Amino acid sequence: xxxxxxxxxxxxxxxxxxxxxxxxxxxxxxxxxxxxxxxxxxxxxxxxxxxxxxxxxxxxxxxxxxxxxxxxxxxxxxxxxxxxxxxxxxxxxxxxxxxxxxxxxxxx
Amino acid sequence: xxxxxxxxxxxxxxxxxxxxxxxxxxxxxxxxxxxxxxxxxxxxxxxxxxxxxxxxxxxxxxxxxxxxxxxxxxxxxxxxxxxxxxxxxxxxxxxxxxxxxxxxxxxxxxxxxxx
Numbered sequence: 001x002x003x004x005x006x007x008x009x010x011x012x013x014x015x016x017x018x019x020x021x022x023x024x025x026x027x028x029x030x031x032x033x034x035x036x037x038x039x040x041x042x043x044x045x046x047x048x049x050x051x052x053x054x055x056x057x058x059x060x061x062x063x064x065x066x067x068x069x070x071x072x073x074x075x076x077x078x079x080x081x082x083x084x085x086x087x088x089x090x091x092x093x094x095x096x097x098x099x100x101x102x103x104x105x106x107x108x
Numbered sequence: 109x110x111x112x113x114x115x116x117x118x119x120x121x122x123x124x125x126x127x128x129x130x131x132x133x134x135x136x137x138x139x140x141x142x143x144x145x146x147x148x149x150x151x152x153x154x155x156x157x158x159x160x161x162x163x164x165x166x167x168x169x170x171x172x173x174x175x176x177x178x179x180x181x182x183x184x185x186x187x188x189x190x191x192x193x194x195x196x197x198x199x200x201x202x203x204x205x206x207x208x209x210x211x212x213x214x215x216x217x218x219x220x221x222x223x
Contacts (some may be wrong), residue, residue, distance in 0.1 A: 033209050048209035086153050095167050099153040
């Protein structure tokens with residue numbers, strides 16, 4: 001079964017930059033997306049098509065892509081950014097969708 | 109923007125089936141693919157399957173093949189996810205999600221399976 005690999009946790013101090021990676025074979029062929037999930041809430045889309053940011057998402061969120069790796073970058077991290085972040089992408093056939101295991105961002 | 113209203117919490121015994129509904133507001137029901145995603149307590153997101161409302165075509169994650177059925181009623185702008193042969197590890201929050209990039213999420217429906 002296809003897998004997307006994320007680090008389990010990332011910690012940063014307020015105002016610093018957080019980077020969360022997501023690795024998977026088919027990320028070189030298909031777009032990936034990022035979701036933020038705060039405790040007790042449904043996920044929300046923060047980055048789509050590797051690098052695009054929905055208009056309602058703050059500019060400090062950005063995405064990048066290189067080969068088989070996506071990176072979510074949060075500049076000037078704020079306390080409200082503390083959440084679990086998931087990447088998502090399809091398999092090579094673009095039929096089945098997969099989520100990464102999630103990365104808990106802790107703001108120290 | 110489309111909004112999704114899911115049905116209420118369910119409690120089921122092992123071996124039973126559950127059918128969760130997801131009503132979409134607006135007139136864009138047939139525009140976007142509908143996905144179902146579940147999340148057990150303290151666990152990650154688990155994609156279950158998709159449905160294309162126009163055609164009714166579906167695709168299911170291999171781990172749920174044979175147990176999950178996603179359907180829709182266009183006249184009611186409602187999608188359904190039915191999961192059969194429930195086990196205790198099916199206890200989770202079930203989300204319907206629409207959009208090209210899964211950008212609109214319902215609030216989730218809690219399904220609890222216990223005897």
